Each structure stands twice: as C-alpha cells, then as structure tokens.
Amino acid sequence: MRSLFGLVLLVGIGLAGFAVYMVKGYMQTYEQQLAMERAQRPEPVPTVEVYVADRALRYGQPLRAEDVRKIKWPKEALPEGVFTDTAVLFPENGPERFILRSMEKNEAIMALKITEPGEPAGLTNRLEKGMRAFAIRVDVTSGVSGFLRPGDRVDVYWTGRNGSRQNGDVTKLIEAGIQLIAIDQSSSADEAQATIARTVTVSVNPQQVAALAQAQSSGRLSLSLVGAEDDTVAEAIEIDQNTLLGIEAPEPQEVVRQEEARTCSIRTRRGSEVVMIPIPCTD
Known part of the structure; x- marks a missing residue:
C-alpha cells in the first residue's frame, strides 16, 4: 500500500513539474510576442x-x-x-x-x-497697414460680367483721350494685380453666384487712390480678372486706334526755311546804257 502511495505521489509531482514547465514556456513566449508588439507600436503623438x-x-x-x-x-x-x-x-x-x-x-x-x-x-479689418479702400464704378462689361468676388485680384485699364495725340482714344494699363475687398455692399467671399455689381472696392495705397480717382474722372475704367495662381508681373501696356488697326502714323515733315540770298547793287550809266554793278551789302 505504501509503495502504491509513493508511486502516485511521484507521478503527481512529475505532472506538476511538467505543468509548471509548460506554463513557464508559454509565459516566456507570450512575453516575447508582447515585447515585439510593443517595439513595433508607434510612439504616442503629443x-x-x-x-x-x-x-x-x-x-x-x-x-x-x-x-x-x-x-x-x-x-x-x-x-x-x-x-x-x-x-x-x-x-x-x-x-x-x-x-x-x-x-x-x-x-x-x-x-x-x-x-x-x-x-x-467690416472693411477696416481687411485693410493692411498703409492701405486704403477705394470704390470703382463698374457695369456688366467693365465688371467681368459679375464674376468678381472679394479676395480676387484685378488689373485696371483706363480708356480716354490723350490730349497730346490726334489719333483718338487710348487704352492703358494703370494698375496691376490690386485686390478686391468688397462687391457693392458685401465684403463676404462666400457668395458663389454671379451678380452684376455697380461698384467694387479695392485695397490700394494713397498714391494709387489719386491715380484711380484721376483716371475715373477723365475716362472709363475696365477690370480684368487675374488668375488665382498667376504671379506674373504685367508689363506697361498702351494701345491707341492706330496701333489697334495697324496704321503707321505719318512722319512729320520738316519745314526748311531758306533765307533768300540778298544782293546789293548800284546803277552806273555807260553812255546811253544803264548798268547794274553788284556790291557787298553793308547792313
């Protein structure tokens, strides 16, 4: 009886040891996998x-x-x-x-x-330091058919009569790439529908204000919309009727004034004949 009890005890101890060994191996494998997963996990973003x-x-x-x-x-x-x-x-x-x-x-x-x-x-929040708001009168043609919105950039062209020329009206680019800050009474850029504006307000410096005011009072202003990604610098542009039609202006003819040669003479009688003898002029 004692030998049987001892055999059962030995078998139990063996099974317990084997179970501990298996659990220990499993725990080691689990810890290795966990360490690998932690190593591959990205660091938390602050x-x-x-x-x-x-x-x-x-x-x-x-x-x-x-x-x-x-x-x-x-x-x-x-x-x-x-x-x-x-x-x-x-x-x-x-x-x-x-x-x-x-x-x-x-x-x-x-x-x-x-x-x-x-x-x-209001508009004061849209004006940078040193800039001023100036209103330009527009219509369906000069206002790009109503497709202008606050935040867009435009070129301004002036059409009028140049007093120093005799070949009709002239169109000239006077301001390039100026920013619109309001359309009529609205300064919001959210409106996507095309509306025919009567006035647009631009952000310009005081010198440009004077130039635009003079141009608006002496001729007609037209706007040309600049692309959103366009960073080119517009060159000086001026077109008159002769240039538009390809007519070359005639060169001015020089008037050469020639002084008439002055001659002085005296009369001398030789017998019955009167002879004119040239002499140097004294005056």
Whole structure:
C-alpha cells in the first residue's frame, strides 16, 4: 500500500513539474510576442487641446461659446493663431468677436478668421497697414460680367483721350494685380453666384487712390480678372486706334526755311546804257 502511495505521489509531482514547465514556456513566449508588439507600436503623438467650430460659421456672425468645442490636435501640426485658452477666446464680460472668414465644422478657430473682441466685421479689418479702400464704378462689361468676388485680384485699364495725340482714344494699363475687398455692399467671399455689381472696392495705397480717382474722372475704367495662381508681373501696356488697326502714323515733315540770298547793287550809266554793278551789302 505504501509503495502504491509513493508511486502516485511521484507521478503527481512529475505532472506538476511538467505543468509548471509548460506554463513557464508559454509565459516566456507570450512575453516575447508582447515585447515585439510593443517595439513595433508607434510612439504616442503629443497633442494639444484647441478650439474648433462645432458647426458651420459664416462671415459676419458673432462667435459664441456654443459655436465651438475642444478637440485634441497634434502638437507638431498646430496651426498658427489657434486658441487653447477659454479666457483668451472669450474674455470674461468682454465684447463679442465676429467671424471674418467662413469656417466649416471641425475647422480650427484661428486669430485671422475672427475679429478682436468688440471689433466689427467690416472693411477696416481687411485693410493692411498703409492701405486704403477705394470704390470703382463698374457695369456688366467693365465688371467681368459679375464674376468678381472679394479676395480676387484685378488689373485696371483706363480708356480716354490723350490730349497730346490726334489719333483718338487710348487704352492703358494703370494698375496691376490690386485686390478686391468688397462687391457693392458685401465684403463676404462666400457668395458663389454671379451678380452684376455697380461698384467694387479695392485695397490700394494713397498714391494709387489719386491715380484711380484721376483716371475715373477723365475716362472709363475696365477690370480684368487675374488668375488665382498667376504671379506674373504685367508689363506697361498702351494701345491707341492706330496701333489697334495697324496704321503707321505719318512722319512729320520738316519745314526748311531758306533765307533768300540778298544782293546789293548800284546803277552806273555807260553812255546811253544803264548798268547794274553788284556790291557787298553793308547792313
């Protein structure tokens, strides 16, 4: 009986040892696989909580707390001018901010897209330092058939009579690549439909204001839309009727004035004959 008990005990110890060995091997394999998975796992990306639009926001609307929410944004890809602090975006008991550029849902709220607290969303926010707003009268032909929008760039051509020429009207490029900041009473660039404008407002410096005012009072202005990716510099352009029709202007004829040769003489009688004798003129 004792020998049987001893045999069972030995078998039990053997099975227990074998089980421990198997579990140990399994744990080692699991730890190796886990270490390999951790090594292949990318490092966590550091993030920063920033404010984004919680719904579509349009130009001129006031910005309120219910219009925004916070999300985690990759720190390395953080746009310039984002807001991370509630007190900065919404000062306590401070005046409202307004939308300057339209934003879609989940788009980051940035300083250039909203006004400072209390500032209106008007043209003054679109004018850079040293620039002025100037209105130009347009119609369906001079205004590019109504396809102009705030933010576009245009070339301005003047057509009028040049007082120093006798060959009719002349058309000349007077300003190139100036920016539109408003169409009629609207300064929003969200309107996609073509509308026939009566006035467009451009952003120019004081010298250009004087040139455009003189050109508008002395002739007719026409606008030419510049492509969004066009960075070429327009050359000086001037076309008159003769150039348009390929007519060469006649060269001015020089009038040569020749002084008549002056001669002086005296009369002398030789017998019955009177003879004229030339002499040097004294005066």
